[in-house]
Amino acid sequence: MHAHNDTLTDIYQRLLTHFGAQDWWPADTPFEVMVGAVLTQNTNWHNVAKGLANLRQADCLSFAALLGLSHAELATFIRPTGYYNLKATRLQNLLALIQGETGGDLELFLDQDLETMRAQLLSVKGIGPETADSIILYAAEKPVFVVDTYTHRLLSRHGLVGEESSYDEMQELFMATLPEDTALFNEFHALIVCLGKEFCRKQKPRCATCPLGVLL
DNA sequence: CACCAGGCAAGTA
DNA sequence: TACTTGCATGGT
Numbered sequence: 001m002h003a004h005n006d007t008l009t010d011i012y013q014r015l016l017t018h019f020g021a022q023d024w025w026p027a028d029t030p031f032e033v034m035v036g037a038v039l040t041q042n043t044n045w046h047n048v049a050k051g052l053a054n055l056r057q058a059d060c061l062s063f064a065a066l067l068g069l070s071h072a073e074l075a076t077f078i079r080p081t082g083y084y085n086l087k088a089t090r091l092q093n094l095l096a097l098i099q100g101e102t103g104g105d106l107e108l109f110l111d112q113d114l115e116t117m118r119a120q121l122l123s124v125k126g127i128g129p130e131t132a133d134s135i136i137l138y139a140a141e142k143p144v145f146v147v148d149t150y151t152h153r154l155l156s157r158h159g160l161v162g163e164e165s166s167y168d169e170m171q172e173l174f175m176a177t178l179p180e181d182t183a184l185f186n187e188f189h190a191l192i193v194c195l196g197k198e199f200c201r202k203q204k205p206r207c208a209t210c211p212l213g214v215l216l
Numbered sequence: 217c218a219c220c221a222g223g224c225a226a227g228t229a
Numbered sequence: 230t231a232c233t234t235g236c237a238t239g240g241t
Contacts, residue, residue: 041223047239048222082221082238090224128224148222193222202220 006158008177012184015191022190025138027052031106032061033139037131038090039081050080063104067095090126097124110140118144129167137189143182145174146189150196 026045027033032052039048054077055061060069069077075088095104097120102108110117114136121132133146147170155161161170178184 037222040221042221042236043223043238044221044240046221050239080238083223083236084238086224086236126224130223134222146222150222189222196222 006160008160008174011154011158012188012191015195016187019191019194021187022194024186024190025134029061030110030139031063034094034106034135035061035066035091037134037138038087038094038126039078041083041087041090041131043082047080047082051078054078054080063095063098063106066091067099067104086126090124093124093126094121097121112140114140114142114144117142129171133171137182137185141182141186143180143185145171145178145185147171147174148189148193148196150192150200151189153196153200154192 025033025036026049027036035055036048036052039051052061055066058077060066060077066074071085071088071092074091075084078084078087078091081087098104098106098109101120112120117136117140118132121127121135122129130146130148133144136142136144137146147167151170152161152165155170155173156163156165161173174185174188178188
């Protein structure tokens with residue numbers, strides 16, 4: 001019998017043992033990571049994949065090509081992701097930022113200092129903390145921890161934070177506890193999402209075989 | 217049928 | 230400040 005503490009490192013180890021390394025983000029290029037980060041807002045990845053496939057088939061998964069689309073064209077491609085009008089605007093807002101900052105050079109944009117990049121991303125209407133941090137961690141590969149709805153459930157249902165805990169508070173818990181390691185932050189968040197997809201539901205926990213042994 | 221999904225911003229009091 | 234609502238498709 002191994003005693004399990006509900007420390008973050010212990011939770012990480014158990015998730016990694018149970019699910020194995022996830023090797024995120026599920027996309028081929030930093031640009032696709034960025035687009036996917038917006039499209040997956042409050043949306044199942046399965047639907048996001050459809051939207052990305054539509055863009056790929058139309059040869060629009062590049063900065064220049066996406067920038068050239070009208071709002072209506074873009075919205076049509078990303079229709080399966082839901083909130084398509086909203087997300088078309090949000091993507092165009094994001095492209096406009098990068099166009100303005102670097103003339104459309106994504107690599108240059110992602111090469112910036114973490115704090116500078118985060119502030120710039122958060123200034124875009126439609127980019128909140130999770131989307132910004134997802135882009136920073138998975139596209140720019142800089143060490144910031146991504147908090148999402150599953151993270152909140154995991155922490156609060158384990159009693160590690162209060163139910164009303166804020167994004168920044170939860171992020172700080174991870175970043176103050178764990179070593180500042182991009183690969184670790186990458187894998188940990190991916191494992192939390194993996195856990196969430198399989199075991200977490202908003203209302204009814206279905207956790208008979210949950211690897212953490214705690215109702216989620 | 218009801219509920220959910222890797223959020224975010226705007227409106228109301 | 231603290232709730233509430235709109236956005237929307239597709240899977241279970």
